[in-house]
Amino acid sequence: MLDFPTLDHVLLKDRPLVVCDVDDVVLEFLKPFEAYLEARGSKLLHRSYRLHGNIISLETEAALEDSVVSGLIESFFEDQERWQTPFAEAVDTLQALERDADVVFLTAMPPRFAEARRRLLDQLHLRFPMIATETPKGPVVKALHAGRTLPVGFIDDMAHNLHSVGEHVDTCLLIHMMPDSVIHRMAPKPADHVRRANDWPHAGEMLKAHFIASAV
Incomplete structure (x- = not known):
């Protein structure tokens, strides 16, 4: 059984939360x-x-x-x-979101490689807290959000991760974002309740709209 990740280093403020995958979402894989x-x-x-x-x-x-x-x-x-570099406008969009929300990276990789990933993200001025784990993402986002009434959004390129989070945090805005490639077009499609982002600026707009709508 895989160990549940430690979350003690993630200190959230009293504001919205954005949880974001890394490979083929923030960094090209x-x-x-x-x-x-x-x-x-x-x-x-x-x-x-x-x-x-x-x-x-x-x-x-x-x-x-x-x-x-x-x-x-x-x-x-x-x-x-x-080898890995960020997608266009990923850095700028995440930094803009950070003005109004806490941003947390949830990367699906063996934790023993977390140090190298941390260095790479820091070099790109993406110094948001990071969780590296091979466990399902839904329970991790649920533990992070901890039943708060504040808005939460999750971005990933894989349908099963989006579905996992949706099953555990039913108020979460689920955003599907992936590269346009032959292989990615063969990937399983997410359910209808998952929203598709065309690029990083589009994802940023959807998240900001979600924050505003949740505050009404």
């Missing part, structure tokens, strides 16, 4: 990961929304074993500071 693979003699095939089973050796064209793929993902996270 797919494109730099593909470049990382090719630098190591491998390639990601765009045939389904999976990494395992879809990464091949450029030399033999054979699919890499799952354990090898897992190792490549972990080594990428170890080296993420050299």
Whole structure:
């Protein structure tokens, strides 16, 4: 069983809360990961929304074993500071939101890579509290929000994370935001109650409107 993350370092003020995923939401993951693979003699095939089973050796064209793929993902996270960059307007939008709300990063990754991610986010002037965990996100957001009556929003690129949060925090504004790629277009679609953001400025507008509507 995975350990529930420690939340003691997240100190919320008496204002709205924005919880945000990191990979392929704030930081690009797919494109730099593909470049990382090719630098190591491998390639990601765009045939389904999976990494395992879809990464091949450029030399033999054979699919890499799952354990090898897992190792490549972990080594990428170890080296993420050299590869990952933010999406357009992600930094500016999050910094603008922080004037009216607490922002917390909830990143789905093994906690042992949290230090490297923290350094990278700090370099980008995104010094918001961060939680790195492989546990379901719904219970984490529920524990963070702790039944407050203040507005809360959650941004993620994966339907199952959005659904998890919606099941545990029924007042949460759920925002689906993901890159436009062949692989992402094959991803499971979120339910109708999840709203789709076209880009970071659009997500920022939806969150601000949610804050205003909740205050009425």
